[in-house]
Amino acid sequence: MNKPKIGVVGIPGKWSTEVLADALEQRTGHRLVIDLAEVVLDLSGPTLSWRGHDLTALDALVVKKVSPVYGPGMLDRIELLCQAEHCGVRVFSPARSILRLVNRLSCTLALRQADIPMPETVITEEVGEAVAAVRRFGQAVFKPLFSTKARGMTLIDADQPEAQLTAQVAAFKADNPMMYLQRRLALGGQDLGLVFLGGEYLGTYARQAQGESWNTTIHSGGRYASYQPSAELIELARQAQRPFQLDFTTVDVAETDQGPIVFEVSAFGGFRGALEGAGIDAASAYADYVLEALS
Known part of the structure; x- marks a missing residue:
């Protein structure tokens, strides 16, 4: 039986993309790392190609990243x-599942509709309404609708003059017409990533803030650590990822004095946190899962 031809959609040269391609190449003898910025869709065929490779001739595409920078262009x-799927190529995770998650607003609404506990959240284009929400919350974290690893996030404190507070909110709105803000919660200096493959729980890692940083991401100087969550926390994360039907994901969870909450479900999942914090070789596990699904 011929081994399947599987392409990895990601960022060429980036660690998580390359280790996934390595794992698939070891199992199939085939390696193809695809940058979506260079893909051509010609509807006269129709053809979907990358550097002369017919992507519709592949058995599957495994998506690690679709862009180095998050934004509406994703x-x-x-x-x-979606077009690759229409042509019969199996995509891991399904394109429509990814679409629901790369926009923070659509992810949040799906989680709330599933009754998943989250921080108090306000979404508005009105500066005055956002200022009022900051006053109500005391402190609020403003988040771009398209971002990862806390990039572009801003912490705004209510304890300042009205003009200064309004100016800070307006400055955020200048780059983010639809403002998304959440009450800042006491997280004890860490939050958690719970890893799932095909809906099955693999393990958990913690992201721990360092120094005076208000957030825990590695991008902001945090570090990964091991963590053993309760059965209740695992079940919460399982329920959070279930509506999206992802093949691989990480659910961002935090324990607060008001109980556990979910921040978001990742469209792509974190390989490095899984490896360094939980000892999980996610690339190998994902490759095995893909091959089993294709068989």
């Missing part, structure tokens, strides 16, 4: 993956 690239 949605257009994911539509190309």
Whole structure:
């Protein structure tokens, strides 16, 4: 039986993309790392190609990243993956599942509709409404709708003059017309990533803040650590990822004095946190899972 030909959609040269490609190459003898920025869809064929490779001739595409920078343009690239599926290529995770998650607003609404506990959240285009929410919350974290690893996030404190508070909110709105803000919660200096493969729980890692940073991400100087969650926490994360039907994901959870909450479900999942914090070789596990699904 011929081994399947599987392409990895990601960022060439980036660690998580390359280790996934390594794992698949070891199992199939085939290696193809695809940058969606260079994919061409010609509807006169129709053909979907990358550097002369016919992507519709592949058995599967495994998606690690669709862009190095999060933004609305990601949605257009994911539509190309929808076309690959239409042509019979299996995509891991499904393109429509990814579409629901790369926009923070659509992810949040799906979680709330599933009754998943989250921080108090306000979404508005009105500066005055956002200022009022900051006053009500005391402190609020403003988040771009498209971002990862806390990039572009801003902490705004209510304890300042009205003009200064309004100016800070307006400065955020200048780059983010639809403002998304959440009450800042006491997280004890860490939050958690719970890893799932095909809906099955693999393990948990912690992200721990260092120094005076208000957030825990590695991008902001945090570090990964091991963590053993309760059965209740695992079940909460399991329920959070279930509506999205992802093949691989990480659920961002935090324990607060008001109980556990979910921040988001990742469209792609974190390989490095899984490895360094939980000892999980996610690339190998994912490769095995893909091959089993294709068989």
